[in-house]
Amino acid sequence: MALHHEPTAPHHSVQDALRVLETVARQTTGVTDTELARRTGLGRERLTPLLRMLRREGYVGQTADGTYLAGAALARLSSAHGREQALRDKLQQTLDRLRDAVGAAVYLSRYVDGEVSVTQYADGPGAPKVNEWVDFRHSAHATAIGKSLLTQLDQAGRRDHLARHRMARLTSRTITSDQVLLSRLAAQPASVPVLDLQEYAVGTVCAAVPVTAGAAVGCLALSLPVERAHRLRRAAEALNRGAAPVLLSLAI
Structure with a gap:
């Protein structure tokens, strides 16, 4: 199975962040931002927000x-011992922060x-997760x-x-034609969030953005009750902007 990848803004941020981390890791006595700019070739307008994110x-x-x-997080993820648990913990911290930032339940798939x-997912009292009434494995045609x-x-x-996987009709909005779905998937720009407007469950809207590290296919998603649907596009844009730390954790 071949993959169909197009670079998105978070991917470009991660590539720059990895260059910064490689430079920092090589300098055991520390390195200044001026030296980082010179060694990485990144201008201050790119380097300053990257360093802010890497510190956070x-x-x-x-x-x-x-x-x-x-930093300590880099040391934990770079270690062969306990890396899997360290990665899971780091991703959960990032998902929790994203949940609070976008005001919605957030999922890593x-x-x-x-x-x-x-x-993994992060939900809370003010950010309820979607009720998985049909197994997500069998409802890809209907979910973001x-x-x-x-x-x-x-x-x-x-x-x-x-x-x-049979394309079952889950709500009146569910696409059940494989030709219609395949056409929409082919036309979907990589940089634009995929939406689910009550296609999976009545009363819930969702959005998802790709997070692909190497050959692994993944995405970040959020869900909102339909009464908050007016917030969906802005929340999806915030989710896309917040994808870089997730991608970075997967790439280290």
């Missing part, structure tokens, strides 16, 4: 004299062995998560998935 996420620390050092898998993952496959991969 714990990937770099800053000494009293202003030099930057590798992967496409693993031909199936949709929600690997599923459609975002399918957009990252090639045409053969999408057809294979739909051949294995």
Whole structure:
């Protein structure tokens, strides 16, 4: 199964962040922002917000004299021992922060062995998660998560998935024609969030953006009660802007 990837803004941010981290990690005594700019070739307008994000996420620390050092989060994720749990913990912290920032339940999903898998999520009293009344594995045609993952496959991969999962009508808005769905997936720009406007569940709207690290297909998604649907596009844009730390954790 081939993948169909187009770089998005968060991916470009991650590439720049990795260059910064590689430079910081090589300088055991610390490195100044001026030196970082020179070594990475990044202008101050790009470097300053990246360093702010890297400090917030714990990937770099800053000494009293202003030099930057590798942070504790970078050390944990770079270690072979306990890396899987460290990655899960780091992703959960990021998802919790995103939930609070966008005011919605947030989900991290992967496409693993031909199936949709929600690997982690963050919800709360003011950000209820969607009721999974139909297994997400069998409802990719109706969910923002599923459609975002399918957009990252090639045409053969999408057809294979739909051949294995019947496109059941879950609400009056559900697309049940594979030709209609395949046409919409092919036309979906990588940089634009995929939406689910009560296609999976009456009373819930969702949005999803791709987070792809290497050959792994993944996405970040959010859900809102339909009475907050007016917030969906703005929340989706915030989710897309907040995707870089998730991508970075997966890439380290």
